[in-house]
Amino acid sequence: MRTHIFIYALLILGISCSNSDDGPNEGTPGNDSGYVYGKVTDMEGNPLSGVTIYIDNSIFYNSGITATTKADGTYKVNTPQGAWKAYAELSTIYNGTTYHIDLHPAKPEGFPGTEINERNFIWRTIGENPLNPGTYYGGLVKIFKDPNSDIYDYQNIEFTFTPIGDLIDGSVGSVVIRTCGAPGTDFYQLIHNVPIGRYRITAKYLTTGETLKLRDDYFTNDPYEPEIVMDFFGASSGANCENCMYIAFSEL
Secondary structure, three states, X not given: OOOOOOXXXXXXXXXXXXXXXXXXXXXXXXXXXXXXXXXXXXXXXXEOOOOEEEEEEOOOOOXXXXXXXXXXXXXXXXXXXXXEEEEEEEEEEEOOEEEEEEOEEOOOOOEEOOOEEEOOEEOOOOOEOOOOOOOEOOEEEEEEEOOOOOOOOHHHEEEEEEEOXXXXXXXXXXXXXXXXXXXXXXXXXXXXXXXXXXXXXXXXEOOOOEEEEEEEOOOOOOOOEOOEEEEOEOOOOOOOXXXXXXXXXXXO
16 A cells, blocks of 8 residues: 655645545546545445545656545545546554555546546455455465474465454454465465454364464464464554464474
8 A cells, every 4th residue: 555645746746635634625626637536335335434545646656645534434535637546545453453454446447637536445354455466455374384393395284263253344254274375386385365353273284184383473482382362463563564474383
């Protein structure tokens, strides 16, 4: 997500932006400008207020206009001449940690600033983000082996994630059973797209059927246990990544 304030580029473009508590810019567009409007909701159609909307210029990198959705989840922003794209980011607190969540665009295509355009967003917990291909709305799990482990075929380890309580969006989660990718693939040592929540995690080595011991590998002094309880790291967790978790395994 392009989350910069864009001050320098706004001066170049001569744009007047609005980001006040009264909501986004709702002036009447002139002959050389249009506007973009839309609504942000969760999967049940409930409006989401306080979501940051980024209307980003497609020519000047990291330049654009910011706005915030109102109580009914709507926004409206005047756009001058140029090519633009709309992004949305939700900031929310889950289990005491702040998370920044990219929201799914109903229509990811760019648009000209001189027309009237609608861009709506939905809070999804899984799926690929079309505005940033190769990234996902679900969290990323990074898998590491203990230095003394003799297991190198990570792809043959089956991880089971059992949700504890609701997911980050308040919905009821389901058990997720996943393996990471094989060596040489983009998914090696990685499990993508797990809905962000709190999980009880176990692992089984499929080659032997053996239950492996796990630990939170960001806090490397934790002992290995047959099962661990973990949240994904958020923006305020102090980790060096967001919406991810590190898991180490050992058969010892």
